[in-house]
Each structure stands twice: as structure tokens, then as C-alpha cells.
Amino acid sequence: METAYLIETVVKIVAVLLIFSALAGFGTYFERKVLAFMQRRLGPMNVGPYGLLQIAADGIKLFTKEDIVPTGVVSRIFKIAPVITAATAFMAAAAIPFLPSFTMFGYTVNPIVSDINIGILYILGVMGIGLYGPLLGGMASANKYSLISAARGAAVFISYEVITGLSILAPIMMVGSLSLVDFNNYQAGGIGDWIIWSQPVAFVLFWIAAFAETGRTPFHLVANDHEIIDGFGTEYSGMRWGLFFIGEYANMFFISFIIPLLFLGGFGDGTFLGALAFLGKVAFFFFFFLWTRAAWPDVRPDQLMWLCWKVLMPIAVINVVITGFVMMF
Amino acid sequence: MNNEQFNDRNVSENGYYLVDIQDYPTTGWDKFTRVVRRTLRGELFVGLWVVLREMIRFDIHTVKYPEEKMPIGPRYRAVHEMKRLWESDAERCIGCGLCEKICISNCIRMDTKIDANSRKEVTEYSINLGRCIFCGYCAEVCPELAITHGGEYENASDQREHFILYEDMLTPLDKMKAGTQLEFEGFGAITPHEDERVKKTPLAY
Ligand code: SF4
Ligand code: SF4
Numbered sequence: 001m002e003t004a005y006l007i008e009t010v011v012k013i014v015a016v017l018l019i020f021s022a023l024a025g026f027g028t029y030f031e032r033k034v035l036a037f038m039q040r041r042l043g044p045m046n047v048g049p050y051g052l053l054q055i056a057a058d059g060i061k062l063f064t065k066e067d068i069v070p071t072g073v074v075s076r077i078f079k080i081a082p083v084i085t086a087a088t089a090f091m092a093a094a095a096i097p098f099l100p101s102f103t104m105f106g107y108t109v110n111p112i113v114s115d116i117n118i119g120i121l122y123i124l125g126v127m128g129i130g131l132y133g134p135l136l137g138g139m140a141s142a143n144k145y146s147l148i149s150a151a152r153g154a155a156v157f158i159s160y161e162v163i164t165g166l167s168i169l170a171p172i173m174m175v176g177s178l179s180l181v182d183f184n185n186y187q188a189g190g191i192g193d194w195i196i197w198s199q200p201v202a203f204v205l206f207w208i209a210a211f212a213e214t215g216r217t218p219f220h221l222v223a224n225d226h227e228i229i230d231g232f233g234t235e236y237s238g239m240r241w242g243l244f245f246i247g248e249y250a251n252m253f254f255i256s257f258i259i260p261l262l263f264l265g266g267f268g269d270g271t272f273l274g275a276l277a278f279l280g281k282v283a284f285f286f287f288f289f290l291w292t293r294a295a296w297p298d299v300r301p302d303q304l305m306w307l308c309w310k311v312l313m314p315i316a317v318i319n320v321v322i323t324g325f326v327m328m329f
Numbered sequence: 330m331n332n333e334q335f336n337d338r339n340v341s342e343n344g345y346y347l348v349d350i351q352d353y354p355t356t357g358w359d360k361f362t363r364v365v366r367r368t369l370r371g372e373l374f375v376g377l378w379v380v381l382r383e384m385i386r387f388d389i390h391t392v393k394y395p396e397e398k399m400p401i402g403p404r405y406r407a408v409h410e411m412k413r414l415w416e417s418d419a420e421r422c423i424g425c426g427l428c429e430k431i432c433i434s435n436c437i438r439m440d441t442k443i444d445a446n447s448r449k450e451v452t453e454y455s456i457n458l459g460r461c462i463f464c465g466y467c468a469e470v471c472p473e474l475a476i477t478h479g480g481e482y483e484n485a486s487d488q489r490e491h492f493i494l495y496e497d498m499l500t501p502l503d504k505m506k507a508g509t510q511l512e513f514e515g516f517g518a519i520t521p522h523e524d525e526r527v528k529k530t531p532l533a534y
Contacts, residue, residue: 038380042391295376311364 012113016093024249025055031290038294062245065238070142073235077140081232082240085133085247089254092126095119096257097181099278100270112181119180120172123258124164127213131157133247134215134222138232149231152301153222159308160212160219166316167205170323171195171262180258184266196263201319203263205312210255212304215248217293221301256285401480404515406463409456410479411498412512418505421475424449428467428476436460437467454495458484465516477513 029044029052036043044051069075096119097112116122131153138150172178174195175186187193196203212219223231233241260266260281268274299307354360392399401407412421424441440453468477476498484491500510512518520526 034384036391037384037387037389040383040388040390042389042393045393291377291380294380296373 008109009113012111013094016098016113017090020090020093020250020253021246023253024246025059027249027252027286028058028245029055030286031293034287034290035294038291062239062242067238067240068235070235072142074140074142077136078235079240081133081137081140082236082243082247083133084136085130086243086250087247088126088130088133089247089250092123092130093250093254095122095180096254097184097261097266098257099275100267102275115179115181118178120168120178120183120262123180123254124161124168127251127254128157128161130247130251133244134232137236137244141232141235143235145228145230146232146234148228149222149234152228153232155301155305156212156215156219156222159305160209163205163209163308163312163316164213166313166320167202167209168262169316170202170320171199173320173323173327174198180261180266183262184268187265188269190268191265194263194265199263199319199323201315203259205316205319206262207259208312209308210259211289211292212308214251214255214289216252216289218296218299219304220293220298221304224298252286252289253282256282256289259285401482403513405480405482406465406468406478406515407482408458408479408484408493409461409467409498410477410500410513411454411495412475412477412510413500413502413505415510418502420451420499421473422451422454422471423473423475424451425472427470427472431466431470432461433464433466434460434462451495454498455492456498458491458493459486459489468513468515469517471517474513474518477517478515479513 032054033043033051035041044054047053047057069078094113095116097110097115099111101108101110103109134153135150135157138146138148138153141147171183175183177183177186183195187195211217215222221227223233228234233244236244260278264281267278354363413419414421424439426439426441429437429439436457436459438453438455438457439451441449442452444450463478465478471477484493504510
């Protein structure tokens with residue numbers, strides 16, 4: 001039993017790592033294609049059919065590029081920073097149930113690495129650590145744009161984490177558990193049971209905070225190309241930069257898994273149809289990340305802090321209080 | 330190609346209008362109402378709809394460059410050409426050297442000699458395209474409309490110096506015989522209705 005459990009866990013970890021590293025590559029492809037179509041372009045077309053092999057070309061390029069550690073950087077921190085981003089992104093995946101449990105060759109598989117009872121807390125915490133990647137990388141780079149990016153990263157960090165925590169508090173109070181599997185089971189009764197109907201405000205707030213968490217377009221100020229080049233990534237090259245990249249895209253995927261799990265019923269009762277619907281929801285949220293990038297402008301750091309502290313946080317607090325009163329009476 | 334749309338500078342009739350900019354709110358209440366108004370007006374969703382509409386319409390404007398090419402204007406100033414005379418198929422260039430003299434980046438070099446018919450003949454003529462800034466002065470100054478700009482813009486090279494020689498620029502004889510030499514409409518070319526505008530010099534001069 002013990003060995004079987006160990007082997008199963010290792011296999012799951014490897015599967016999650018491989019699948020989501022590959023998905024990160026596909027994510028870039030989809031992003032380019034979707035952005036291109038929305039801007040009346042074609043996107044990558046020349047490498048492979050419809051540019052599909054562009055991912056392979058990018059991968060080869062990232063892996064074989066010279067790894068430059070510039071003079072003047074704090075080299076140890078400079079080297080560890082990308083690892084933090086990528087590693088924490090994948091560590092957060094440990095508590096996410098990707099699919100309902102299914103039976104394969106007479107063996108029941110739970111597609112979750114570890115169903116710990118503090119799942120959400122763990123995920124938010126580990127994703128929070130992930131921000132140390134840009135922060136440390138930016139500060140160690142000996143580059144003023146990177147430094148600005150690190151400062152912005154810190155500003156973003158203290159703003160959105162409050163919203164994430166407070167907005168998720170009300171649903172947690174209703175479900176009475178921090179495990180994502182429990183969240184899913186709470187909403188297993190069909191569309192009417194989804195938490196979005198009872199907590200629409202929390203849903204919108206969490207969604208907004210997710211954009212800040214992943215650093216996607218309305219809140220892409222940590223690495224705004226037109227203002228501060230690539231921000232914390234400016235001095236990075238080759239696979240070190242690639243790790244930042246994989247971390248960012250893996251984060252996007254994981255957040256896209258978490259939002260439907262928390263608010264939109266997850267995989268429901270665990271049937272095949274429920275699993276399909278779940279993947280559909282995940283795809284929609286991932287698509288939405290790309291969609292907003294084509295449609296919306298970026299906000300300034302002070303605007304983001306203003307939004308988070310003066311608008312969203314009061315709303316989140318009021319939401320928690322109202323939920324508390326409703327549950328009490 | 331029609332040049333009219335490029336020459337029309339009358340912006341007021343082309344759908345331009347002044348944007349109505351509101352005053353900045355001063356009091357706290359005004360700021361608050363502005364935030365609420367902007368939040369509830371749903372402009373973000375207008376943006377989302379616009380890009381989604383374009384995606385669904387799939388009206389792609391990409392030009393797949395090496396396979397497809399955009400038409401370029403007749404006045405486009407790309408790599409030079411040397412024209413021939415329509416009447417005799419002879420070269421128009423009289424070797425006057427004005428183009429060499431006026432070239433501001435000093436990239437034209439030429440050499441001439443007097444040939445058997447006492448006519449000046451060009452023996453060497455080269456343009457260093459690596460230095461040429463395609464200003465069009467040479468085409469403008471040429472008294473014979475001999476050197477003009479052409480439409481060939483694909484002149485990438487693996488070195489800074491990229492020379493083009495007289496023979497390469499000269500309209501090939503077979504093209505001339507087929508009557509397909511194109512006149513240049515840009516810098517230095519004859520303007521339309523030139524004949525009507527020419528004033529005869531009075532004999533008294
Ligand atoms: S276009 Fe200008 S720079 Fe080029 S050869 Fe003519 S005069 Fe010289
Ligand atoms: S190209 Fe024109 S300007 Fe230049 S030498 Fe010949 S006739 Fe003179």
C-alpha cells in the first residue's frame with residue numbers, strides 16, 4: 001500500500017509537470033493566434049502547418065541559447081529567482097483536482113496530487129511566494145527597469161493579496177472547508193448549487209484579483225514592454241527567462257482551474273460529462289485571459305493600488321460581513 | 330494607381346472631429362460619481378465585444394509577404410533605373426555628371442569618354458546602395474529623365490556595400506522592344522499637361 005501510494009504520487013507529479021510544461025508552450029501558441037485573430041492578423045504561420053511547430057522552434061531556441069549572467073548582478077539571487085517562479089507555480093498545482101476521479105485498469109485514480117485539507121490556503125500561499133521570483137530577480141538584476149519592475153511587483157503584491165484572501169473568505173464560510181474537493185462536492189448538485197449565484201460579488205472580486213495574481217493585461221504593469229522593457233526579465237536570457245515564462249503560463253492555467261472549482265461547480269458530480277464541462281470552463285477562463293489582453297488597456301501601478309485598496313477591499317469586507325449575517329440568521 | 334487620395338490634405342471633410350473632453354472633477358462627490366458612472370457604463374465590455382467580433386468575422390488583413398506583395402505607389406523611391414529613349418532605344422544618359430555632383434551621400438561614381446561619334450559615353454557608372462538614402466535628388470536633377478527610381482525594393486544584402494551597376498539599371502533591350510518600359514511618375518518626372526503650361530520664349534530674347 002505504502003509503495004503503491006508513493007509510486008502513484010510520483011507518477012502524478014511527473015504527469016502534472018510534463019502536461020503543464022507542454023501546455024505552457026501551447027498556451028503561447030494560442031495566445032499568439034487569438035491575439036492575432038482579434039487584431040485581424042494571422043499569427044505564426046510558417047513553422048509547420050498553421051505554425052503549430054512554432055512551439056518546438058521556441059523551445060529549441062530557449063534551451064540552446066547562451067545563458068548570460070551579467071556582471072554586476074547579485075548572481076546567486078539572480079540565478080535562483082526564475083526557479084522560484086516556476087517551482088511555486090507547479091507546487092500550487094499539488095492541491096488542485098484537475099479531473100474527477102476515474103477508474104483505469106481496475107485502479108481508481110484521483111487526479112489530484114494531494115488532497116490536503118487546507119487546499120485553498122496552500123495554493124494562495126504558494127502562489128504568493130511565486131511573486132518573490134520577479135521581486136528578487138528584478139532587484140538582483142542591476143538594471144533600473146528591472147528595479148522599477150520589482151518595486152511595482154511589491155506594490156501589486158500588497159494590493160491584490162488582500163482582495164484574494166477576503167473575497168475567498170465568504171465562500172469558505174459557506175462551504176466550511178478549505179479543500180477544493182469539498183468545494184466541488186458542495187456544488188455537485190447542478191447549476192443551481194453553484195457558489196456564483198450566492199456569491200457573485202466574491203466571484204468578480206476573485207476574478208479581478210486573479211488578473212493581478214498572474215500579471216495579465218489590465219494589471220500587466222510588472223513587465224510592461226512599452227514602459228519598462230521586460231521588467232524583471234530584461235537581463236535574463238535562455239532557459240532562465242524560459243522558467244519565468246513557464247511559471248507565468250502555468251499560473252494562468254492553474255488559476256483557470258481554480259476559478260471554476262471555487263465558483264462554477266468544478267467537475268460537478270464527477271461523470272464524464274461533468275469533466276468535459278469542467279475542461280470547457282477552464283478553457284473559457286484561459287481564453288478570457290487572452291481576450292482581455294487584446295481588448296483592454298493597462299492601468300498604472302497607483303491606479304491598481306487605488307482600485308484594490310479603496311474600491312475592492314471595502315466591497316470584499318462588506319461582502320464577508322453580509323455573508324456572516326445571512327449565515328447567522 | 331490613383332494619387333488623389335494621397336494628395337487630399339483636407340482633413341475636416343474626412344470624418345475628423347474634435348473629441349469632447351469633460352472637465353476634471355474637483356470635489357470628492359464628483360470624483361465618486363464619475364467612478365460609479367464609468368464602472369457601470371460597461372465600456373470594458375464594448376472593448377471585449379469589438380475584438381471578439383473581429384475574431385468571428387475573420388477578416389484577416391495579413392499580407393503573407395514573400396508570397397504576396399502589396400502594390401506600391403508609382404512615385405515610390407526604390408532602387409534606381411536607367412531609362413532608354415523611346416525613339417531610338419539608345420540610352421538617355423548623356424554623361425553630364427549632374428547626378429554624381431548632387432548626390433548628397435556621395436554614392437554615385439561615374440566615368441565618361443568621348444566615343445567615335447563625338448558623343449559623350451558612359452563607361453563606368455555605379456551607385457552604392459548601402460550609402461544611398463533614396464532622397465531622389467539624382468532623379469530630380471537629371472535633365473534627360475534618364476536616372477529614375479524604380480519599384481524594386483528587395484535589395485537586402487549581407488554587406489554594407491551593395492553596388493548596382495549601369496548595366497543592371499538600364500532597361501533591357503528586349504523590354505524596350507516590347508514597349509514595356511515604365512515611365513517614373515515621381516521626383517523629377519514631367520508633370521501632367523506639361524505641354525499646355527510651356528511658354529514659348531519670345532524671339533526678341
Ligand atoms: S537617391 Fe539621393 S542618395 Fe541615392 S543616389 Fe540619388 S542623390 Fe544619391
Ligand atoms: S543620369 Fe542623368 S544626371 Fe546622371 S549623368 Fe546621366 S544624364 Fe546626367
